[in-house]
Amino acid sequence: MREVRSELAPRFDTSSPALRENPYPAYARFRAAGPLCRGGPAQWVVTRYADVANLLKDHRLGSQFPEEYHRFSLGDGPATEFLRRVILHRDRPDHTVLRRLTGSAFGPGLVRTMHEWIERLVDDLLADARERAEIDAVTDLGYLLPVLVICELLGIPADDRDAIRPRAFDLGKAFSTSVGAADRAAADDAVVWLRDYLDNLLAQRRRSPGDDLLSRMLTAEDDGRRLTHEDIVDNAVFLFFAGFETTTSLIATGSAALLQHPDQLALLRRQPTHIPHAIEEFLRYDAPIQSRLRLVLEPLRIADRTLRPGRVVLLSIGSANHDERQFSDPERLDVTRNPNPHLSFGGGIHYCLGATLARIEATVLFTELIQRFPTIEPAGPAVRQLDGAFRTYSAVPMRLLPR
Structure with a gap:
């Protein structure tokens, strides 16, 4: 089936420095121009909320890309094999089984049992911050908290x-x-190292199981089917990465947003019951994951175009979260916004496994931070991290003055 074309759609360039620094004005122009933009070769970009929300759940789009696609991006190294194996890039029926088995180990029940432990961990982190007065929200909070939590869940020893x-x-x-090229080599080396590390750790768990996530993955079963050793290793590596990277970015962008909007910080101080709403607003306002890639499996009609199987679709989460058709005054940070149906955790069968964990960590941290420090102000300019897959900061200096 041929694509039906009207006028030439604008081009969405993900490598543009201006787009990476502040993509939201460009998103608004793309949405105004139409529901679709041109992306890279054989790629379309979807920019409006209603389309993105529906397509995240549409079975005509898949996440399991051909091997050639990953090779084009990453080459022939271990990282390509890793991406093809993890749950993020698997479709039915493999995804269904993998999700059930992994989800049974990484379910919300296990995460909620850690709530009190997370509170104690935050207490220790903020006690250290109290002594220092000036901290970096990225390195001193955003990196430490979620890494320690996911390591605890997986059963990774503190010394490692x-x-x-x-x-x-x-x-x-x-x-x-x-x-x-340099990032490809670094990713390949990381996969080899992490696989070897998790392989050794799993061998220990087989000899002496515990109540951690790795032990649960080893024994998880669905209709008599268990995860293969290779699936356990690579998906444990992926869960470790996914378990801290999104939350690190959420803490970084949320801290920066409050420092840039002191009126919203003051509101939360007066009305702390809005902190859960604030977490959702941080996720909407500056989503850590700005887009999701999908592969067209069946002919797909969007507006006046029919997309052929084999085309790549980039679902712009960041643009959808700022669509004025869905959100009132979307460029304004509003920590009381409720309901807030943002798409930052994805949707459909690929909805983020770690969403519950990320929300608990961020809610506990910002609640304690705001309650303990009546003065929270910038200690220098926030620095955007412009490389990598996440929208985040490399530094958010904060000055904290206790009561």
Whole structure:
């Protein structure tokens, strides 16, 4: 089936420095021009909320890309094999089984049992912040809290966490839309190292199981089917990465947003019951994951165009979250916004497994931060991180003055 064309759609360039620094004015122009933009080769970009929300759940789009697609982005190294195996890039029926087995180990019940432990961990982090007065919300809170939590869930020994974190950071480069040669090599090295580490840790769990996520993955079963050793290793690596990277970005962007909008910080101080709403607004206002890639499996009609199977569709989460057709005054940070049906955790069968964990961590952290420090102000300019797959900051300096 041929694509039906009208006038030439505008081009969406994900590598544009201006777009990476502040994409939201460009998103507004794209939405005004129409529901579709041109992306890279054989790629279309969907920009409006209603379309993105529906397509996240549409069975005519898949997440399991051909091997050639990953090779084009990453080459022939271990990172390509890793991406093809993880749950993020699997479709039915493999995804269904993998989701059930992984989800049974990573369910909300296990996460909620950690709530009190997360509160104690936040208490320790903020006690250290109290002594120092000036901290970086990224390195002192955003990195530490979610890494410690996901390590606890997986059962990774405390002595190994500093060695694992930089490898996980390098692994994140594999998820970028454009991966240079140096980043390819770093991602490949990270996959090899993390696989070897998790392989050894799983061997220990087989000899001596515990109540951690790795032990649960080893015994998880669905209609008599269990995860293969390779699936456990690569998806444990992925869960470690996904379990901290999104939350790190959420803490970074949320902290920056409050420092840039002191009126909203003051409102939360007066009305702390709005903090859960604020977490949702941080996710909407500056989503850590700005887009999701899908592969057209069946002919798909969007507005006046029919997209053929084999085309790649980029679902712009960041643009959808700022669509004036869905959100009133979308460019304004409103920590009382409720309801807030943002799309930052995706949708359909690929809805984020770690959403519950991210919400608990962020809610506990911002609640304690706001209650303990009556003065929270910038200690320097926030610095955007312009490389990588996530929209985040490399530094958010904060000055904290206790009561």
